[in-house]
Amino acid sequence: MSLINYSSKEITCKIVYYGPGRCGKTTNLQYIYGKIPDEKRSSMVSLATEKDRTLFFDFLPLELGTIAGYKTRVQLYTVPGQVFYNSTRKLVLQGSDGVVFVADSQVDLWQENQESLQNLRDNLAGLGMDLYKIPLVMQYNKRDLPNVMSVADLNTGLNFRRTHHFEAVATTGVGVFDTLKTISALVLQSLSAKYKK
């Protein structure tokens, strides 16, 4: 549910980081937030439980500056990954213009990744959206840990759309900006295509 203001030449769009619990969605946003210079820094909102697990969402607004003549604002959200917060996930997903699916690369978490992807597909469908059509980037996080699946296997099992994918270590920033750059470009291209005469 993007917002395009022709009067002020502004575009605002919403990107949601989705994935199983503890896969690194919040860490992605925290890393990005930490890299914004103080003078440009707005605020990051985190609605978390007492144990620092995401309860509702994390929110980070980014002013990208002028792109293609439009002042472009990207709003990054995360969903709570824990299974029992599905109703909340659905609320946050509402109106999203693009999705980053953050998968945990560890072998032991394979099933959680698959269930979360299926849950994403179901929740999008419930909102009248299609996982096959929405701008999507896959991020394979925690590549620094032992016992991780190969990228080829992750692609085979999760990346059925054969969309853009990145290896990441969100704690150190590896792959974080590649992911952000690509999903931002995909979302803006998608909007551009919709509104082109």
Added chain:
Amino acid sequence: MTNLQFVISEEITVAVEREMALYIKASRAKCVILLSKNGHLISQSGYISDFNLQPISALIGGIFSSTQALARLVQEEKFKVMFQEGSKWNVYFCLVAEHFILATIFDKSTVVGMIRHAAAEAEKALSPHLEMALNTEGDETPLAPLPTAEPASAQAPETTGMVLPDLNKEVEDALSKLFS
């Protein structure tokens, strides 16, 4: 459900700003913001310098979404208004034209009854303008084009870090500038 998008023209901006100015005068509120239910800030009026409006808008969007989910659980179609009372500031929210929220921040210089009455009038005045901003996916109404870029391919190449056409470079430059 279709995927809604909001397209705000010059004409809508002028009309919305006019109605919000009238509302803030009638209600004697300190600050009024208009946002989409999704949390996108559309317009603001009044003493806004004290508040960081983007996170406020995102949180109001979240509060409203969860409240609508609560409404359905108690067999209500929707809750149209909400009121939060603080020691210094109060916030009154109301739904406008189904897809927008008018949030009013006020202090003790006015009362909630006056806000409620003025907000109901503002809702009526704003609705026709905001309905014009709704654009459902697939709407063929010609709009001024956003420049550049071809549609993203549904089947992207398999390799990591592939080059996207057009906007990729602009986004990269914008991010470099932001984080430098």
